[in-house]
Amino acid sequence: MAVYVLDHYYLAITVLVTTAYQLLGFAIAWTFQFDKITDFTGGSNFFILALLTLLIGNEFHARNIVASVLVMAWATRIAGFLLFRVLKTGSDNRFDEIRSNFFKFLGFWIGQIVWVWTVSLPVTILNSPAISDTTRSGSNPAFGTSRDIAGVILWALGWLIETISDAQKFRYKSAKGNPKDKPIQTGLWEWSRHPPYFGEIMCWWGIWILCLPPTTNGSLPSSSKSAQYGAIVSPLFTLILLMFGSGVPTAEKPQAKKFFLMSYGDNAKQEHARAWSNYKEYLRKTSILIPIPPFIYKPLPQILKQTLLLDFPMYRFDEGRDGAAAIEESRKSFV
Template sequence: MRNSSAFAISLIVTLLALALAVLVDGGTQRIAGLPVLPALALLAFAVQWLVFVPSFLRQTEHYYDLAGSLTYAIVILLAAGLSAPDARGWVITALVLMWCGRLGSFLFARVKRSGKDGRFDDIKPHWGRFLMAWTFQGLWVFMTLLAALIVITGPAAAGWDVWATLGLAVWVAGFAIEVIADRQKAAFRANPANRGQFIRQGLWAWSRHPNYFGEIVLWTGIALMATPAMAGWQWLGWASPLFVFWLLNKVSGIPMLEQRADETWGGDPDYEAYKAATPVLFPRPPRV
């Protein structure tokens, strides 16, 4: 892909996100003269572009995941600070901060240990393609936060209700699955005896990507909590977990990891048996 084409895609993605933000904005606050949701969407992109510049000049992806996590924190805290949300909004704010703090530190430490992130090997030398990766991260931040931002910046929902309780329970389940799966894989890789092997223990015996399943579940929990605050176009807030599902299944998650695993262990009888018996995403008890 040419740099000019990649830049055009980045521009189109940004404009589409801003259009969506305008469509679902229901708050009365303004930031620098802009309605609050479009301003927050633009901020999510702007942070990525600022970090992109030194990252491209130094040809490093070390700060990609960290920048994404910090952007989540900046956007959600600014939204909460401007809007003074109700109890539901503050709980959602706390959940997002807990998630991005945990995931950001985990991913940053992983990249620092390994020295690089293989996803960026082919795109770092090309400014347009590298910029597109950072732009898509801005889209990721805004889209996954969409339901949360609708609650936090909009009128107060009708108190703490069954939707809030159900959504919180779903979020806790998803967060627990993601944390446990990441820790199991980190412990597996830390064991020298497992060098060159693939993990198939713990939650990884139930799903080939249980951490991604947990990610999708926790954002579904946020959308459930946000449901009473949605009206009209704001029902598009449910695009949040759907976007996460699409991104992990079709773009930057499962397809890349599955291809890498097939290149590494394809033809290995144990790997082929594991792949045939274990679901890609949705967990299922291991076959005896």
């Protein structure tokens, strides 16, 4: 029998577990002022929620097992990779400006609570008594419908894209001799400026599709079906977060700033004179998110790139405004 914990959908218990785990991580990171466990705590939290809800839900149908295992596989990969990366680099410069500020640093961890809990909703609800009790008393549709297969394939493609592109970039940055005046343009990075983000978005759309109620199961009450369809907030939140929050916006302008200063900053070197022109050419031929061959993407109209292909004007580094601010900031830091 499923274990009822606070509510029928496991929403409260997963909030409490996530909050406790993240605040413990915050306490350790704040006390010792280091970044070694920050991303690991976020990624591993997904594993904990998937395993916890599967076990206490006590519903081991194929759909529950497959969905939970896929979430745990995604969590293991991302938590392991991010831990390995930070151990190699020693620190994460994303936290340089907030690590010593209690409330700003706490704000990041609170955001991580919201991220983990929201994105985990499809598998949380699938494993909950609201769904399992109905399938136990009624019919349990066989796993393997065309929609199930589509969800698994979408997750698998996303997982491969995310895994391969992360490995390609890490290998590129670790290798000696790569040109410093050009961004990475090898492997999947030749077709997309942010392939790991694209892969992550695909993974969570796949999980949501996999966790939807089978169309042949007429025994589910409308409230349970609504909860499963409502879990679409998971892939939507992932898309919005990566496109407008801690993903693309935090990567695009800082990278543009780096190449601009290589060419025009006070410490610019002659061998990096073409860094900014190289970067602008890279922007023209490389899709921001959806992998597209450069020979197809480059000639496309700018209006199409900035709308349907998501390369919004907000990501652009303005040479006049942003460039002047970057030069002034570099002068102050130099002094």
